[in-house]
Amino acid sequence: MTNDCLRELPHHVGPVLSRVTGGILRVWALLGVAGVGLGLVTPGASAAQDVELDGVGHVLGSRDAPVSVVEFGDFGCGACALFHETTFPAVMEEFVETGRVQWRHVPFVFGFCNGDDAARGTECAADQGQYWEMHDVLFRRRAEWQRPRNPKDLMLGYAVELGMQAEAFEQCYKDNDGKERTRRATRAADELDLTGTPAFFINGSPALGALTMDVFRGLLEKAEREANPGG
Numbered sequence: 001m002t003n004d005c006l007r008e009l010p011h012h013v014g015p016v017l018s019r020v021t022g023g024i025l026r027v028w029a030l031l032g033v034a035g036v037g038l039g040l041v042t043p044g045a046s047a048a049q050d051v052e053l054d055g056v057g058h059v060l061g062s063r064d065a066p067v068s069v070v071e072f073g074d075f076g077c078g079a080c081a082l083f084h085e086t087t088f089p090a091v092m093e094e095f096v097e098t099g100r101v102q103w104r105h106v107p108f109v110f111g112f113c114n115g116d117d118a119a120r121g122t123e124c125a126a127d128q129g130q131y132w133e134m135h136d137v138l139f140r141r142r143a144e145w146q147r148p149r150n151p152k153d154l155m156l157g158y159a160v161e162l163g164m165q166a167e168a169f170e171q172c173y174k175d176n177d178g179k180e181r182t183r184r185a186t187r188a189a190d191e192l193d194l195t196g197t198p199a200f201f202i203n204g205s206p207a208l209g210a211l212t213m214d215v216f217r218g219l220l221e222k223a224e225r226e227a228n229p230g231g
Helices: 078-086 088-096 115-127 131-140 152-161 166-175 179-191 213-227
Strands: 016-021 024-030 045-052 058-060 067-073 101-107 199-202 205-208
Touching: 058 131, 067 179, 067 213, 078 088, 078 131, 088 101, 088 213, 101 115, 101 179, 115 131, 115 152, 115 166, 115 179, 131 152, 152 166, 199 213, 205 213
Parallel strands: 067 101
Antiparallel strands: 016 024, 024 045, 058 101, 067 199, 199 205
């Protein structure tokens, strides 16, 4: 951990408008947008590019869901933690578990304190089928693992608490077996020119920040209507 790592995110401008098709995130750069704090990004579209998402991120929900959400975040981000502790459980219950939304969480390294260690830990947890369990622990106990210079022992402790095979987790963490997945995720975020987290892409519409459930529900229901205009 370096002394100049991020502890909270400065104000930022959201950069992109996107559409997800298969494993491709199609992105349009924006000409003049707003989106700081808890705000939404407003588009003024420009040129398009494709960002490959195959093998990037971790997915919950039905592949047949009419709405696809891609979330880019850093486990060290306070706004990401706030969203996942407040809004995300309700999104899961109301939209993901009912087949209305497929959710892809893309953990990348943005620069928050020990965020790279957290990404390493979650990828090792994913190798044992417990990505989402580790995801929940890291957001819930963010203040704890961000303090030490080397949080390896804490990561191993979380793995043990979750019932993972300790030796396998420790070896994975030591060898950084998931580094290529994290690199691909960070490369995708770089290609999107993301300047803030959490950043969401909801069937072609971007949103930014720790949005409340009322706001997020409105965005998801709007995406549902647009996906099935005759419904």
